[in-house]
Amino acid sequence: MSDEPRGASSDPEADPTHPEAYVLNMGPQHPSMHGVLRLKLHMIGEEIVVAEPVIGYAHRAHEKMAENRNYLMFLPNSSRIDYLSGMIYNIGYCQAVEKLLEIEVPERAQYIRVIACELNRIASHLLWIGTYVLDIGGVTPFLYCWDDREQILDLLDAITGSRLTYSYGRFGGVTMDVDDAFLTGTRTFLERMKSRLPEYDTLVRKNVIFIERSRGVGIMDRQTCRAYGVTGPCLRAAGVAYDVRKSEPYGIYDRFDFAVPTESAGDCLARYDVRIREIEESLKIVTQAVRDLPAGPIMPDKPKKKFKPAEGASYFAVEAARGAFGMYLVSDGSEVPFKLKLRTPSFSNLSSMPKVLAGTMVADTIAIVGSLDIVLPEIDR
Amino acid sequence: MSTPPLTSTDAAPAAPVDLADLTPLAASSTTTDPKRTGFHHHHVALAPSLPELARVFTSAGYFLEMLTCEDRRLITPALPKMRLVQTWNRFDGPADRHLVTCELDPGQVAPSITAVAPAADWYEREVFDMYGVRFAGHPDLRRILLPDDSDFHALLKDFGQMDRGSEEGT
Amino acid sequence: MSPPETLVDKLDSPWLGVVLGVAAVLGMLTVNVLFLVWLERKVSAWIQRRMGPTEVGPFGLFQTLADMLKLLSKQLITPRHVDKPLYHLAPLVVFVPVVAAASLFPFSAGLVLQDLDIGLVLVFAFGGLAFVGIFMAGWGSNNKYALLGAMRSVAQNISYEIPLILASLSVVLMSGTMNLAKITALQSERGYWFIVLQPVAAVIYFIAALAETNRAPFDIPEAESELVAGFHTEYSGMRFALFFFAEYSNVFIVSMVATVLFLGGWSGPLLPGPVWFFLKVYALVGLTMWVRWTFPRLRFDQLMSFCWVVLTPLAILNLLITAFVARLV
Numbered sequence: 001m002s003d004e005p006r007g008a009s010s011d012p013e014a015d016p017t018h019p020e021a022y023v024l025n026m027g028p029q030h031p032s033m034h035g036v037l038r039l040k041l042h043m044i045g046e047e048i049v050v051a052e053p054v055i056g057y058a059h060r061a062h063e064k065m066a067e068n069r070n071y072l073m074f075l076p077n078s079s080r081i082d083y084l085s086g087m088i089y090n091i092g093y094c095q096a097v098e099k100l101l102e103i104e105v106p107e108r109a110q111y112i113r114v115i116a117c118e119l120n121r122i123a124s125h126l127l128w129i130g131t132y133v134l135d136i137g138g139v140t141p142f143l144y145c146w147d148d149r150e151q152i153l154d155l156l157d158a159i160t161g162s163r164l165t166y167s168y169g170r171f172g173g174v175t176m177d178v179d180d181a182f183l184t185g186t187r188t189f190l191e192r193m194k195s196r197l198p199e200y201d202t203l204v205r206k207n208v209i210f211i212e213r214s215r216g217v218g219i220m221d222r223q224t225c226r227a228y229g230v231t232g233p234c235l236r237a238a239g240v241a242y243d244v245r246k247s248e249p250y251g252i253y254d255r256f257d258f259a260v261p262t263e264s265a266g267d268c269l270a271r272y273d274v275r276i277r278e279i280e281e282s283l284k285i286v287t288q289a290v291r292d293l294p295a296g297p298i299m300p301d302k303p304k305k306k307f308k309p310a311e312g313a314s315y316f317a318v319e320a321a322r323g324a325f326g327m328y329l330v331s332d333g334s335e336v337p338f339k340l341k342l343r344t345p346s347f348s349n350l351s352s353m354p355k356v357l358a359g360t361m362v363a364d365t366i367a368i369v370g371s372l373d374i375v376l377p378e379i380d381r
Numbered sequence: 382m383s384t385p386p387l388t389s390t391d392a393a394p395a396a397p398v399d400l401a402d403l404t405p406l407a408a409s410s411t412t413t414d415p416k417r418t419g420f421h422h423h424h425v426a427l428a429p430s431l432p433e434l435a436r437v438f439t440s441a442g443y444f445l446e447m448l449t450c451e452d453r454r455l456i457t458p459a460l461p462k463m464r465l466v467q468t469w470n471r472f473d474g475p476a477d478r479h480l481v482t483c484e485l486d487p488g489q490v491a492p493s494i495t496a497v498a499p500a501a502d503w504y505e506r507e508v509f510d511m512y513g514v515r516f517a518g519h520p521d522l523r524r525i526l527l528p529d530d531s532d533f534h535a536l537l538k539d540f541g542q543m544d545r546g547s548e549e550g551t
Numbered sequence: 552m553s554p555p556e557t558l559v560d561k562l563d564s565p566w567l568g569v570v571l572g573v574a575a576v577l578g579m580l581t582v583n584v585l586f587l588v589w590l591e592r593k594v595s596a597w598i599q600r601r602m603g604p605t606e607v608g609p610f611g612l613f614q615t616l617a618d619m620l621k622l623l624s625k626q627l628i629t630p631r632h633v634d635k636p637l638y639h640l641a642p643l644v645v646f647v648p649v650v651a652a653a654s655l656f657p658f659s660a661g662l663v664l665q666d667l668d669i670g671l672v673l674v675f676a677f678g679g680l681a682f683v684g685i686f687m688a689g690w691g692s693n694n695k696y697a698l699l700g701a702m703r704s705v706a707q708n709i710s711y712e713i714p715l716i717l718a719s720l721s722v723v724l725m726s727g728t729m730n731l732a733k734i735t736a737l738q739s740e741r742g743y744w745f746i747v748l749q750p751v752a753a754v755i756y757f758i759a760a761l762a763e764t765n766r767a768p769f770d771i772p773e774a775e776s777e778l779v780a781g782f783h784t785e786y787s788g789m790r791f792a793l794f795f796f797a798e799y800s801n802v803f804i805v806s807m808v809a810t811v812l813f814l815g816g817w818s819g820p821l822l823p824g825p826v827w828f829f830l831k832v833y834a835l836v837g838l839t840m841w842v843r844w845t846f847p848r849l850r851f852d853q854l855m856s857f858c859w860v861v862l863t864p865l866a867i868l869n870l871l872i873t874a875f876v877a878r879l880v
Binding site: 055056059061063064067068099222225226227228229235240241242244247248312313314315316317324326328330332338339341343347348351352355380381 | 417451475528
């Protein structure tokens with residue numbers, strides 16, 4: 001061992017079908033593995049023969065916890081499933097329970113929810129742009145995105161009291177009303193963001209190295225996406241205009257005028273373009289929501305004290321920043337969920353990786369995994 | 382930045398799956414109100430017909446949205462069952478979610494649908510990991526979230542059940 | 552034209568001269584590296600709209616000094632499975648050629664430690680030696696990331712040395728000498744810099760030099776997001792500092808070569824020679840920093856094909872045209 005680096009032949013973990021390949025363990029601690037993903041790469045030289053994602057390092061048993069506490073007590077967990085678009089998860093869980101209990105949500109709360117969720121989506125996409133460019137070696141855009149994202153976090157912090165793991169939703173509304181300062185701040189941010197997008201275009205999208213590193217890399221076509229249940233921007237980059245906000249509108253999303261951006265190439269570049277245009281669409285939604293925000297209560301007049309849904313199963317899906325987030329909620333008629341299955345988008349998106357990564361180079365692996373926008377706590381739950 | 386058309390590049394959206402193809406495979410099929418439950422259809426299937434059901438769905442252009450399990454052994458102690466749950470949905474047009482449930486006896490091995498829907502690979506591993514349900518024909522049935530050397534299946538109701546929020550385990 | 556008297560010639564004992572000279576070069580390089588790292592952090596901060604170091608000393612100037620002291624005082628950790636001779640020797644093999652190469656440069660007329668007629672060749676030879684050290688580090692570390700990084704590094708540097716030297720040869724053909732001081736003197740004599748006649752060679756040289764020094768967008772051997780830290784993954788403390796030192800000094804050296812070859816070295820009006828020399832060198836170093844903080848990283852195969860398909864043929868063509876024109880003139 002001491003006089004020779006571990007070569008291919010002596011590797012105990014070598015894949016029997018590729019005896020000449022060596023194993024490179026990427027993660028769970030690695031500078032560009034988002035969170036604690038571990039990739040077991042069987043490689044020949046720099047080329048990957050077999051890629052095997054190993055997950056579970058951030059498993060916190062959210063589903064088990066859900067079965068051991070009442071509906072309200074699970075609320076803080078919801079935003080910790082995906083800490084980068086926690087608002088969407090938090091509001092989504094509230095909406096799922098509201099559907100089960102048939103709770104009416106006041107108009108104003110509905111609009112506030114949309115504003116908060118879409119701001120959160122922009123923040124999540126901004127973070128993705130930063131980390132993706134960082135993955136392929138560009139450091140500077142990361143800080144620009146962080147700067148913009150910080151504006152959103154400050155806004156959301158003002159109304160929710162937290163920066164990432166919001167517990168803003170309540171069954172029937174939201175905890176706190178928005179004030180004029182928040183609305184003014186949001187309008188300022190909308191203007192700022194609109195002027196920033198062309199800057200990203202110049203700094204990132206027009207960069208020839210960025211294009212070379214992204215175009216034709218990690219192609220996931222419609223077939224692959226369907227086979228693995230890939231949703232979200234990755235699916236839309238493959239030309240499928242699937243968005244839960246359109247296919248089964250929840251909340252008040254049917255009132256807003258926004259498009260579902262798609263690209264056809266299905267490569268990393270298309271995923272970038274889709275996300276940039278989703279930011280534009282989210283800006284549109286927030287603009288409309290701020291414009292139309294009605295006055296009124298943010299919680300029902302008589303909020304329910306006990307949450308005891310009738311026996312039965314239900315499914316509720318929302319469009320999170322990474323794709324379709326579904327909650328399969330089974331009630332046995334008690335105050336505690338009998339079963340809560342969290343269908344998280346990154347889990348399905350990542351499961352396509354063994355197929356997509358085979359035959360790529362190490363550098364592309366980082367780009368492809370980065371382009372998925374995975375959040376490990378969301379995969380491991 | 383170029384702005385391609387906002388529509389999907391595919392041809393006409395896929396038609397809803399033909400219920401006539403599904404009914405012979407399911408023990409019972411019901412239409413449910415998606416406004417209330419989130420499902421448009423509910424099929425109760427027997428384990429052997431699961432792969433064939435999956436084939437009907439995939440060839441109709443549907444994708445496996447979710448696959449999980451419920452531990453219903455304690456609900457009806459006289460007739461203990463594990464329930465496999467699948468939901469299928471489509472990309473094009475309004476959502477058309479089909480809920481497929483399948484009752485298994487404890488210890489019964491279910492057929493894997495991985496060969497038909499690769500998405501099931503990780504979901505079936507997770508069900509095995511959390512519920513101990515085995516799938517025949519799965520290419521690589523290992524634990525996925527819990528450590529490989531765990532000696533428990535975490536989502537079984539008789540594991541780590543707490544009494545309504547108190548911290549004492551059973 | 553007789554070569555100007557060098558510093559070593561001025562001293563009675565040549566050995567004392569060499570020792571003093573090497574000490575002077577080492578000191579200069581150290582101060583330079585400390586300053587360059589500070590500059591890099593300030594430049595990157597400026598590009599990224601941050602502050603950069605501000606706490607230690609005026610404008611955070613002593614931050615890098617503090618960092619160096621920290622690295623100096625850290626425990627030297629030797630991982631268990633390394634190949635000890637290679638592992639221990641590698642930082643030195645990378646470090647020493649840098650000092651040797653730096654001692655060849657004419658900072659001003661007469662201000663040169665070793666004025667050799669094969670100065671340019673020696674600089675490149677010393678530069679080539681460092682990659683032996685890098686591969687020793689990668690191989691000796693017994694770490695797959697390090698080995699991958701080292702393999703990338705060697706392949707990249709061997710490839711990019713070709714356009715680098717071909718581009719330099721164009722200047723040699725024009726000046727008829729490889730003596731760095733003479734090349735500089737020739738430019739001030741003729742009254743123009745060689746970049747005027749050799750713009751293509753200058754661009755090729757600059758790009759290839761970025762690759763030679765493993766700077767972004769060619770920092771593939773130590774691509775942080777892929778290979779953790781590449782060939783020096785297993786190194787810490789002062790051993791890491793030596794690699795770091797060598798890397799920044801290399802940036803400095805290739806910039807010095809470019810200054811001598813294309814920008815007229817120390818020549819310039821009004822200001823004294825060394826000031827001009829360092830101004831030009833720092834302008835070039837600043838350019839590499841600007842590039843680094845703007846561009847993403849190339850992929851390895853793209854890097855290689857860029858070298859063999861674009862740079863090398865272009866450099867050969869440029870050299871042939873230069874030779875042809877030089878023959879006519």
